[in-house]
Amino acid sequence: MPAPLLGAVLVDDEALARSLVRQLLAAHPDIRVLAECANGFEAVRAVAETKPDILFLDVQMPQLDGLEVLELIDRDAAGRPAVIFVTAYDQYALKAFDANAVDYLLKPFDRARFDRALERARTRLAAGGAPPALTLAGRGAPLSRVVVKDGVTVTVLPVEKIDYVKAEDDYVLLSSGGRNHIKKQTLASLEAALPKERFVRIHRSFLLNVDRLARVEGSATGASTAVLHDEARLPVSRAGAQRLRVLLGSR
Numbered sequence: 001m002p003a004p005l006l007g008a009v010l011v012d013d014e015a016l017a018r019s020l021v022r023q024l025l026a027a028h029p030d031i032r033v034l035a036e037c038a039n040g041f042e043a044v045r046a047v048a049e050t051k052p053d054i055l056f057l058d059v060q061m062p063q064l065d066g067l068e069v070l071e072l073i074d075r076d077a078a079g080r081p082a083v084i085f086v087t088a089y090d091q092y093a094l095k096a097f098d099a100n101a102v103d104y105l106l107k108p109f110d111r112a113r114f115d116r117a118l119e120r121a122r123t124r125l126a127a128g129g130a131p132p133a134l135t136l137a138g139r140g141a142p143l144s145r146v147v148v149k150d151g152v153t154v155t156v157l158p159v160e161k162i163d164y165v166k167a168e169d170d171y172v173l174l175s176s177g178g179r180n181h182i183k184k185q186t187l188a189s190l191e192a193a194l195p196k197e198r199f200v201r202i203h204r205s206f207l208l209n210v211d212r213l214a215r216v217e218g219s220a221t222g223a224s225t226a227v228l229h230d231e232a233r234l235p236v237s238r239a240g241a242q243r244l245r246v247l248l249g250s251r
Helices: 014-025 040-052 066-072 092-098 113-129 188-193 238-249
Strands: 006-011 031-037 054-057 082-087 103-106 145-150 155-157 165-168 171-176 179-184 201-203 206-209 215-216 226-230 233-236
Touching: 006 040, 014 031, 014 113, 031 040, 031 165, 040 054, 040 066, 040 155, 054 066, 066 082, 066 092, 066 145, 082 092, 082 113, 092 103, 092 171, 103 113, 145 179, 145 201, 165 188, 188 206, 201 233, 201 238, 206 233, 233 238
Parallel strands: 006 031, 006 054, 054 082, 082 103
Antiparallel strands: 145 155, 165 171, 165 206, 171 179, 201 206, 215 226, 226 233
């Protein structure tokens, strides 16, 4: 029985690198290239539109990097697309495998190494199994931006532009300049990834960007409220008030 046809999307900001992957795939008649993308925004759209089985993904790209792409795409119950990172940088390998990538091809690589990666992708697809969600939290430097997807629209929020973050069950609401953005992520995981010199947990459901704080108001009952420069009002717990005092005192 012939092998089932598999669709692939190639993502790299260098046309020569995409051409090399396409040439190597020519030796595999069961693989057809569905799309080529030169940046992360194109990749998110192409994956949503073509639903590939395999994604060849560069890491360092302008606008949106490969790990952010992987965070934004939907992967089905069978683990599709199986992701093979193709990059010249070895420092992202740990995050790639945390995200259940099939393989991490370090440029330059030869045909034999490429074929092994492709065989691993076939094996992973045959076995099925959904990968864990990637949140980019807890490893390396704090986030400098947060990416949010609404349909095929991707918004990049620099962390300094985020006013506050609110927990919404398994999602978070990010408020920025009067607009709200919803992202599937827990508040705790986002808190771990944001810069601690800027964001503080003021309540079990709220993270505050202290640069947005105008004042803290008390009440007769002892409850506190954080008032932002745009007059947004957020509850402050007793533990949150202590954390806020400590952070403000260290600045």
